[in-house]
Amino acid sequence: MIGISFSPIVSERVLRRRDYPVFVLLSMLSFLAMAFFLLHWFSYQDWLTYPFSFSLMTLILTITLLNNQGRWFLLPYMRKPRPVAPRAGWKVAVATTFVPGAEPLEMLEQTVRALVNQDYPHDTWVLDEGDDECARALCLRLGAKHFSRKNFPAYLTDDGIFQRGTKHGNYNAWFHKIGFDAYEILATFDPDHIPASNFLTSVIGYFDDPKVAYVQVAPSYYNRNSSFIARGAAEETYEYYSVVQMASYRMGYPIIVGSHNTHRVAALKRLGGFPAHDAEDLLLTLRYRASGWQGVYIPKILAKGLTPVDWVGYLRQQRRWARSVLDIKVRRYFEFSRNLSAKSRLMSALHGLNFLHKSLLIFLGLIATIFMLAAGRTPRVVSYPTMQMLVVLWLVLQGCEFYRQRFYLDPPKEWGIHWRVALLQYAKWPWFLLALLDILLGRRMSYVLTPKVKSKSRNHLLLLPNLLVVILLCSAWLVGRSLGSAVHPVVYICALLFVIASLVLIWTDFWDFPSPFQKPLPISAGSNETVV
Numbered sequence: 001m002i003g004i005s006f007s008p009i010v011s012e013r014v015l016r017r018r019d020y021p022v023f024v025l026l027s028m029l030s031f032l033a034m035a036f037f038l039l040h041w042f043s044y045q046d047w048l049t050y051p052f053s054f055s056l057m058t059l060i061l062t063i064t065l066l067n068n069q070g071r072w073f074l075l076p077y078m079r080k081p082r083p084v085a086p087r088a089g090w091k092v093a094v095a096t097t098f099v100p101g102a103e104p105l106e107m108l109e110q111t112v113r114a115l116v117n118q119d120y121p122h123d124t125w126v127l128d129e130g131d132d133e134c135a136r137a138l139c140l141r142l143g144a145k146h147f148s149r150k151n152f153p154a155y156l157t158d159d160g161i162f163q164r165g166t167k168h169g170n171y172n173a174w175f176h177k178i179g180f181d182a183y184e185i186l187a188t189f190d191p192d193h194i195p196a197s198n199f200l201t202s203v204i205g206y207f208d209d210p211k212v213a214y215v216q217v218a219p220s221y222y223n224r225n226s227s228f229i230a231r232g233a234a235e236e237t238y239e240y241y242s243v244v245q246m247a248s249y250r251m252g253y254p255i256i257v258g259s260h261n262t263h264r265v266a267a268l269k270r271l272g273g274f275p276a277h278d279a280e281d282l283l284l285t286l287r288y289r290a291s292g293w294q295g296v297y298i299p300k301i302l303a304k305g306l307t308p309v310d311w312v313g314y315l316r317q318q319r320r321w322a323r324s325v326l327d328i329k330v331r332r333y334f335e336f337s338r339n340l341s342a343k344s345r346l347m348s349a350l351h352g353l354n355f356l357h358k359s360l361l362i363f364l365g366l367i368a369t370i371f372m373l374a375a376g377r378t379p380r381v382v383s384y385p386t387m388q389m390l391v392v393l394w395l396v397l398q399g400c401e402f403y404r405q406r407f408y409l410d411p412p413k414e415w416g417i418h419w420r421v422a423l424l425q426y427a428k429w430p431w432f433l434l435a436l437l438d439i440l441l442g443r444r445m446s447y448v449l450t451p452k453v454k455s456k457s458r459n460h461l462l463l464l465p466n467l468l469v470v471i472l473l474c475s476a477w478l479v480g481r482s483l484g485s486a487v488h489p490v491v492y493i494c495a496l497l498f499v500i501a502s503l504v505l506i507w508t509d510f511w512d513f514p515s516p517f518q519k520p521l522p523i524s525a526g527s528n529e530t531v532v
Contacts, residue, residue, distance in 0.1 A: 008208045009296065014078035014246055014407060023075060026400045030072070033396040034065055037389050046379035054379045056368040060361050067357060068397055071243065075404060078246035080299050084205030092122035092200060093183040096191045097170050100130035105138065108191050112142050115189065120200035123183075127170045149173035161276045167258070168274035175273045179265060187262040193219065193305035195260065203262045206296045213267035213293035218245065218409050219259045222304040228508075230309040232420030242408045245297050253289040254297035256281040259305050267293050279324035283332065301409055311427070311509055315461050318428045322356060322435035330439055359429035366469065369494050373476035376485020387490060426501050430465040462509040466502035473499055 015023065041061065046054040094115045098108050108126070115124045124144040128135045131148035139146040149155040149162075155173035156164045163169040171179075171188065179186060185207060189195060203215040218241045224234035241257075248254040258281040268274070271291065275283045288295060308314040372378050398417070408414040437443075473495050480487065 008084050009206055009212070010082045011079040011250070012082060014080055015075050022403065026403055027072070030069070030396050030400050033393045034069075037393045040386065040389055041381055044380040046381050050377060050379040053368055053372050053375075053377070054381070056364055056371075057379070057381075060364050060368070063357060063361060071239065072400055072404065074243050074247040075407065077250045078243060078407065079250040080246055081206065081249075081296055083202070084208065086120060086201050086204035087208060088121075090120075090204055090207070091182065091184045092120060092187070092204065093125055093179065093185070094118060094122055094187045094189065094200070095125040095127055095171070095174065095179075096189045096193075097127045097167055098129065098132070098135055098191055099165075100128070100132040100135065103191050105134055108135065109138055109142070111189060111191050111194055112138065112144050114194045114197070116143050117197050118195070118200045119197050120204060122200060125174065127174050129165065129170055147174050147178065149177075152177070159276065161273055163276055166276075168276055168280045172273040175265075175268070180269045183265050185262065186265050186268070187260070189260045189303065190258070190305060193260050193303050194222070195303040199302045202298060202300070202302055203296075207264055209294075211292075211294045212296055213264050213288045214256060215262045215296045215298065216245070216254050216256055217260065217262075217298045217302045218242070218300060219257055220301040220304045220409070221307040223306050223309065227309040228420050229311065229314050229424065230307050232418070232424040233307045233314060235414075235418040235421050236424065238408050238414045238418075239404075242299060243404060246299055246407075249295070249297035252294050253285055254295050256285045256295070260303050267291075277324065277328070278320055279328055282325065283328055286328070286332070299409055311461055312459060314424070315428055315431050319431040319435050322432045323438050325356070326435060326439045356432055358425045359432040362426055362429045363433065365494075366472075366498060369491060369498060370472055370476045372487050372491050373473065373495060374479045376480040376483055376487055378487040378491055382488045382490050384490070423501070423505070427462060427505050460509050462505045466505050469502045470499050 041058070047058075096108070096111050096115065112124065112126060118124075124142075126135060126139050126144055126146050128146060128148040129150070131150040136146050138144075149170065152173065155162045155169070155176070157169070158164070161168065161172045185204060187195075187200060187203070199217070203217060206212050206215050219237075220241075221230065221234045224230050245254050261281070267288065271284070271287050274280045275287065277283045285295070308317055372382075402415070405411060405415045477492075477495065
């Protein structure tokens with residue numbers, strides 16, 4: 001049992017009293033806009049004469065609106081903790097992993113320098129999978145400690161908590177050999193993530209509360225302007241690392257993010273270390289919560305890393321994430337959800353599915369468009385008046401979105417219409433379907449390290465699926481024309497947009513993207529940004 005004692009953590013509302021009139025007004029406006037649109041949508045009674053195409057379109061509309069409103073009503077739940085000064089005397093370690101040959105030594109050096117320069121007394125560790133001589137020399141030169149499990153066969157297994165070639169296996173080997181007995185607090189960093197010097201002093205104070213097992217700080221990316229893929233990948237995270245995480249913190253368990261996180265070693269020891277899973281961060285969050293531990297989320301940018309800049313790195317990362325999230329939802333979730341409150345259970349169930357739902361909607365939209373083109377039958381609701389009302393609804397919801405972006409971590413840089421996200425969502429829907437197929441067929445995939453340098457592969461991962469989309473849409477149009485039928489021009493416009501998007505993706509698939517590895521540049525201090 002976790003003892004009950006005074007907690008030094010004071011949480012405060014993010015949505016303040018003066019914000020509520022605007023929030024209520026926008027909520028009522030969006031409700032009225034959706035109500036008028038849905039009354040118009042169902043007034044044609046198309047479910048009687050066009051059951052298949054109308055059902056598909058209604059499903060797309062329903063999921064979109066429910067997701068939008070679910071994210072909107074997270075705003076009142078947002079909380080953030082007040083800073084807590086750290087007390088002296090904690091036995092602290094900071095650690096990063098390293099895979100020789102897969103990660104540049106120059107990148108490791110940048111990270112280790114930043115880890116060594118933390119302003120709270122600590123030991124810095126490099127957990128080296130390959131026992132590399134250059135990594136050893138680097139640690140000796142910078143004042144870091146070096147550990148490798150390469151010469152310990154007991155910590156090199158084919159699966160389980162010591163699985164070879166995995167991050168969780170690397171950390172667990174260090175825990176059992178050194179960490180569990182030597183330290184009280186551990187901060188972990190991916191080798192591309194560079195923390196500010198005040199990272200430790202910003203997080204350690206929260207561990208004075210004995211119920212706190214982990215502290216999560218918002219990540220960010222210093223190479224987000226390297227390519228439109230890097231920019232879009234960063235834009236995908238803005239809402240999650242702000243609104244969603246602050247609402248999750250209100251419920252007691254912000255989601256652990258694998259790029260960097262800080263743990264109470266005693267809590268990790270009770271759980272047996274990092275779980276053996278590709279999504280060890282999400283699974284560890286559930287395990288903490290099921291065991292009665294709590295987490296703290298700091299909505300500030302105190303460390304920055306790299307995000308993929310080319311399609312090979314991005315798509316393979318997204319498929320791995322999707323497969324691991326689905327695996328937890330399908331196979332592991334129910335064993336951890338029994339002791340959660342109804343709100344926490346709902347939040348936990350929906351977490352990750354928001355990461356997947358847009359790809360499902362794109363797939364359903366393609367099916368509906370192809371069907372209407374080939375069958376030559378369009379529901380009556382597909383009309384110019386409907387499109388006009390849809391534009392009005394979009395404008396209202398986009399206005400609410402701009403208001404919600406006020407609560408992003410760095411609003412001046414993160415505000416806007418994120419069109420790159422839409423393009424990335426369209427690019428990866430086939431990969432999400434492959435991830436779902438992996439889970440349904442029970443296929444086990446080997447652990448794949450997300451590349452930290454530009455991939456030399458020229459597999460052209462976007463060519464086949466997007467070429468297939470173009471062929472299917474054109475074939476459906478030809479079938480419809482051969483039958484002498486004609487659909488509403490709106491359907492042709494949708495089909496043309498799909499074709500253009502696919503051709504654009506094929507074109508970008510042949511670009512020579514820059515390397516994602518670069519020296520991190522200082523960033524201006526904003527409302528929540530910290531100079532790195």
